[in-house]
Amino acid sequence: MADSETLICCENLTKVYHQGQSEIRALDDVSFTIHAGEFVAIVGASGSGKSTLMNMLGGLDQPSSGEVYVDGVALSTLNSRQLAQFRNETVGFVFQQFQLLPKKTALQNVKLPLHYRRPRPDGETKMAEASLARVGLGDRTGHRPTELSGGQQQRVAIARALVGAPRLLLADEPTGALDSVTSADVMRLLQELNGQGLTILLITHDRDVAAYAGRVITFLDGKILSDKMNTTETQRARQR
Amino acid sequence: MAFPGWTTLKLATVSLIEHPLRTLLTSLGIIIGVAAVYSMLAIGEGSRREILERMNGIDARSMSVYPDWSRRGRASKRRPWRPFSERDLEDIRLIPGVFAATGSLSKEVPVVNEKSDWSAQMQGIDLDYMRANDLVLVAGEPITASDIERREPVVVIGQTVVRTLFRGQDPVGTRIKLNNIPFTVKGVLGEINSEGFSNRDRDNIMLVPRTTARNRIIGGNYLVRDHISGLEIVAENQDDMTRIEREVGDILRLSRGLKPGEAPDYRIFNFSANRQAAAKSKRTLSLLLAAMGAVSLLVGGVGVMNIMLVSVTERTREIGLRMALGARQSDILWQFLTEALLLSIFGGLAGLGLGYAMSRFSLSMDDITMVFSLDIAMFAFGSALVIGVVFGFLPARRAAGLNPIEALRHE
Numbered sequence: 001m002a003d004s005e006t007l008i009c010c011e012n013l014t015k016v017y018h019q020g021q022s023e024i025r026a027l028d029d030v031s032f033t034i035h036a037g038e039f040v041a042i043v044g045a046s047g048s049g050k051s052t053l054m055n056m057l058g059g060l061d062q063p064s065s066g067e068v069y070v071d072g073v074a075l076s077t078l079n080s081r082q083l084a085q086f087r088n089e090t091v092g093f094v095f096q097q098f099q100l101l102p103k104k105t106a107l108q109n110v111k112l113p114l115h116y117r118r119p120r121p122d123g124e125t126k127m128a129e130a131s132l133a134r135v136g137l138g139d140r141t142g143h144r145p146t147e148l149s150g151g152q153q154q155r156v157a158i159a160r161a162l163v164g165a166p167r168l169l170l171a172d173e174p175t176g177a178l179d180s181v182t183s184a185d186v187m188r189l190l191q192e193l194n195g196q197g198l199t200i201l202l203i204t205h206d207r208d209v210a211a212y213a214g215r216v217i218t219f220l221d222g223k224i225l226s227d228k229m230n231t232t233e234t235q236r237a238r239q240r
Numbered sequence: 241m242a243f244p245g246w247t248t249l250k251l252a253t254v255s256l257i258e259h260p261l262r263t264l265l266t267s268l269g270i271i272i273g274v275a276a277v278y279s280m281l282a283i284g285e286g287s288r289r290e291i292l293e294r295m296n297g298i299d300a301r302s303m304s305v306y307p308d309w310s311r312r313g314r315a316s317k318r319r320p321w322r323p324f325s326e327r328d329l330e331d332i333r334l335i336p337g338v339f340a341a342t343g344s345l346s347k348e349v350p351v352v353n354e355k356s357d358w359s360a361q362m363q364g365i366d367l368d369y370m371r372a373n374d375l376v377l378v379a380g381e382p383i384t385a386s387d388i389e390r391r392e393p394v395v396v397i398g399q400t401v402v403r404t405l406f407r408g409q410d411p412v413g414t415r416i417k418l419n420n421i422p423f424t425v426k427g428v429l430g431e432i433n434s435e436g437f438s439n440r441d442r443d444n445i446m447l448v449p450r451t452t453a454r455n456r457i458i459g460g461n462y463l464v465r466d467h468i469s470g471l472e473i474v475a476e477n478q479d480d481m482t483r484i485e486r487e488v489g490d491i492l493r494l495s496r497g498l499k500p501g502e503a504p505d506y507r508i509f510n511f512s513a514n515r516q517a518a519a520k521s522k523r524t525l526s527l528l529l530a531a532m533g534a535v536s537l538l539v540g541g542v543g544v545m546n547i548m549l550v551s552v553t554e555r556t557r558e559i560g561l562r563m564a565l566g567a568r569q570s571d572i573l574w575q576f577l578t579e580a581l582l583l584s585i586f587g588g589l590a591g592l593g594l595g596y597a598m599s600r601f602s603l604s605m606d607d608i609t610m611v612f613s614l615d616i617a618m619f620a621f622g623s624a625l626v627i628g629v630v631f632g633f634l635p636a637r638r639a640a641g642l643n644p645i646e647a648l649r650h651e
């Protein structure tokens with residue numbers, strides 16, 4: 001990965017929650033940079049501030065102080081409309097609980113972000129089909145979530161995150177609800193997508209899962225404990 | 241906050257179709273409210289038109305006069321029962337603003353022809369009688385001035401008499417016997433609209449010249465020459481009724497020799513006064529009905545709001561997800577507002593259908609007249625839309641104001 005452009009830049013990011021008298025520093029003066037094309041895993045104990053960080057990077061939450069730059073834009077300067085547009089165009093979210101709409105088919109679920117794209121793109125169905133094919137579910141477009149396995153549901157969710165061609169994929173515990181075999185499956189898919197140039201930020205508890213990433217940032221009590229390149233990544237992928 | 245158009249409409253429609261029971265329950269209040277408003281306004285409008293019709297109809301412009309016992313003084317000094325006379329009638333006819341003045345001299349008499357016998361009300365008439373009672377001929381000729389003058393034995397018969405005596409034969413020109421006296425059938429009356437006179441068959445009638453009736457069937461009165469038992473006066477204009485009533489009183493007091501201050505030995509029934517009161521009370525009724533309709537619509541609106549609030553809570557995660565995927569607050573607001581609007585459109589249409597069905601049903605009831613009017617339908621429908629938007633706004637705003645992170649975490 002040659003000297004590539006900076007996609008995300010966090011500067012002195014702090015988030016303080018007030019709970020009665022006590023205050024909780026979910027994020028405490030965090031700064032780091034992520035380049036385009038990276039596959040970064042964020043690990044840490046429960047309550048260490050991982051989800052808080054991801055919500056901030058995705059424009060769902062505002063820091064108490066500090067700044068997030070994505071693609072050179074300071075998110076604090078965006079109003080709520082621009083943030084909505086940012087979430088729609090720049091970011092793709094993958095959640096632990098899949099968050100698929102149960103009454104809709106895989107195809108309809110994948111199309112969802114395109115409803116909010118302005119101007120509305122042509123050929124939404126084609127885009128959604130292509131996205132489903134990309135995650136290996138080209139033959140399951142008409143299935144509803146209840147008719148799919150957990151791994152397949154998460155693939156649909158990934159297809160939904162990809163359909164709008166985002167610059168950044170944010171995944172909060174995407175394997176948290178999956179068994180280890182299915183997890184490996186989903187992780188190989190993410191690895192493959194990263195190989196195609198997609199920047200991925202992955203949150204996980206699981207060191208095995210983090211091993212698929214190229215870089216692992218470890219959090220503890222709202223602070224970065226370590227930030228290491230993962231040299232075994234490619235080996236691991238080949239082994240399986 | 242421009243309406244984003246078809247996407248939102250489609251989204252809302254799909255969401256309603258995906259939950260048919262929820263949709264039905266939510267719009268139930270609106271359905272009932274619109275049906276209530278529609279049918280109540282239709283009833284109100286129906287009775288308003290009915291009253292108008294009656295107000296302008298001949299009934300509303302007529303008054304009747306009957307002899308009465310003089311009610312004051314000792315029994316021995318009271319006046320005897322006295323009918324009116326043809327003279328009275330002629331004087332009354334000269335009052336300005338009188339459209340028709342007619343008298344009645346009637347008796348139930350046996351009537352026979354070769355085939356059957358029967359009994360019907362014979363009415364001795366003058367030239368104004370047909371006009372004053374809104375009667376029309378469907379065959380033959382009317383009774384003329386010369387018939388009256390010459391006391392001709394001619395008769396115009398009503399439909400019941402035609403049915404019982406003739407059974408499909410043409411009665412005009414044939415002879416029948418009234419009270420054993422031969423008469424020639426001169427004409428046939430059309431069916432008389434006997435609404436409101438349900439107990440008496442107004443078609444069982446035979447009109448003869450009053451002169452003939454008095455002379456040959458009823459006989460004279462020992463007190464009054466050319467006597468008439470009752471008077472019927474129709475004004476040209478309803479506004480003149482009070483004045484005409486007063487002038488009729490003056491004429492009768494004079495002809496009957498009543499001293500000033502003496503109680504009249506006749507009674508005038510002026511129906512228009514009653515009718516106006518009835519009209520007023522019906523107007524009050526329809527106002528009341530409209531108010532009830534408004535209240536039921538309001539309740540329907542609260543129902544929409546209630547179920548939409550529940551629906552927003554139920555769909556909190558969906559809302560959070562949509563926001564994470566790039567929906568603006570206004571997108572969410574419009575999604576729910578559109579749903580509320582569609583619900584009210586659906587409820588409004590279904591309510592109109594229900595109201596229409598109810599009004600069809602009411603046709604079979606006597607006392608209620610309902611009117612189908614586009615104005616009323618549009619008004620009822622429009623109120624449903626307004627209610628839907630007004631009461632849909634709070635849930636929609638709540639949905640749009642959700643915090644996406646918390647919404648996504650919602651169980």
Ligand SMILES: Nc1ncnc2c1ncn2[C@@H]1O[C@H](COP(=O)(O)OP(=O)(O)OP(=O)(O)O)[C@@H](O)[C@H]1O
Nearest residue numbers: 017018019024026045046047048049050051052053
């Ligand atoms: N809305 C909130 N109000 C108050 N405190 C909060 C809120 N959201 C998060 N916190 C606190 O901030 C801290 C960090 O939370 P966060 O969800 O980021 O942890 P996490 O690393 O994602 O944990 P997990 O691995 O369990 O998901 C926790 O102590 C949590 O209690």
Ligand SMILES: [Mg+2]
Nearest residue numbers: 050051052172
């Ligand atoms: Mg978390």
